[in-house]
Amino acid sequence: MFKKSALLLTFLLTPFLASGTESAADKSIYEKPLIERYVLDELKSTRQDMQDLERRLTIAITDRELAVADKSLGYAEQTVTYFFYVIAGIASLMALIGWKSLHEIRINTKKTANQQIKLISDQYEKQFQVLENDLRRKTLRIADNHIEIEKMNEIHNLWLRAQNSQTPEQKIEVYNEILKIRPGDLEALIYKADAVMEIREFHWALSICNRVLEVDEGNENALYQRACAYACLGVAEQAVSDLELAIAGRTSLRDLAAEEADFENLSGNERFEALLANDT
Numbered sequence: 001m002f003k004k005s006a007l008l009l010t011f012l013l014t015p016f017l018a019s020g021t022e023s024a025a026d027k028s029i030y031e032k033p034l035i036e037r038y039v040l041d042e043l044k045s046t047r048q049d050m051q052d053l054e055r056r057l058t059i060a061i062t063d064r065e066l067a068v069a070d071k072s073l074g075y076a077e078q079t080v081t082y083f084f085y086v087i088a089g090i091a092s093l094m095a096l097i098g099w100k101s102l103h104e105i106r107i108n109t110k111k112t113a114n115q116q117i118k119l120i121s122d123q124y125e126k127q128f129q130v131l132e133n134d135l136r137r138k139t140l141r142i143a144d145n146h147i148e149i150e151k152m153n154e155i156h157n158l159w160l161r162a163q164n165s166q167t168p169e170q171k172i173e174v175y176n177e178i179l180k181i182r183p184g185d186l187e188a189l190i191y192k193a194d195a196v197m198e199i200r201e202f203h204w205a206l207s208i209c210n211r212v213l214e215v216d217e218g219n220e221n222a223l224y225q226r227a228c229a230y231a232c233l234g235v236a237e238q239a240v241s242d243l244e245l246a247i248a249g250r251t252s253l254r255d256l257a258a259e260e261a262d263f264e265n266l267s268g269n270e271r272f273e274a275l276l277a278n279d280t
């Protein structure tokens with residue numbers, strides 16, 4: 001089941017990680033209702049499987065504890081019984097040879113028995129403590145997995161909302177909700193910068209791109225978006241420099257840059273023209 005969950009997580013994240021290089025035809029595949037329904041059904045199935053695993057794990061550990069407790073009591077009873085047999089034999093022998101009185105033997109026997117019982121109880125108490133700690137750790141791990149699955153489900157729904165949003169303002173609102181759930185999500189920040197560029201807030205987009213590049217200085221998408229912002233602000237040399245770094249990391253961005261409306265201000269720039277003409 002964990003392999004199935006890993007495959008599902010890979011399936012969910014693939015569209016987001018590869019979104020920068022997908023063509024328009026590839027993106028349309030993820031927007032089909034049937035695939036969305038399939039993903040949601042798989043998430044529901046995974047959540048149910050995790051709940052079943054938690055229930056089975058709790059039952060198994062409880063049975064294990066009961067079995068250990070039953071064996072412990074049995075061992076303790078047998079130990080005490082054999083011990084008293086030995087003590088009775090020794091006491092009889094001592095009474096015959098007159099080494100100690102019956103009263104002294106009773107007191108010493110009781111004291112020794114109590115010590116042995118306490119020693120056995122302490123040993124099994126430590127074992128029970130280990131089992132309890134193990135059960136607590138596994139319970140916390142299962143709870144964390146539940147929370148993570150719920151977050152992924154909610155983030156997936158938000159990405160679908162962003163794809164279906166009609167205006168840049170609506171997209172920005174959705175990306176802000178994603179960032180509330182998962183602060184510092186680089187992909188959400190890059191898409192937010194793209195939406196901000198659509199409303200011509202170039203300084204805002206530049207700030208978002210700088211935030212991404214502080215974490216991942218080689219992020220091609222962030223470099224490309226920052227190049228667009230610099231181009232619109234008239235900082236041509238910095239725009240070309242960022243575009244060169246972005247294309248060096250992913251050459252497919254060259255074709256996208258050739259059709260990018262934000263680079264109209266770079267038309268006639270020798271470095272820009274040479275960069276677009278370079279096919280090597």
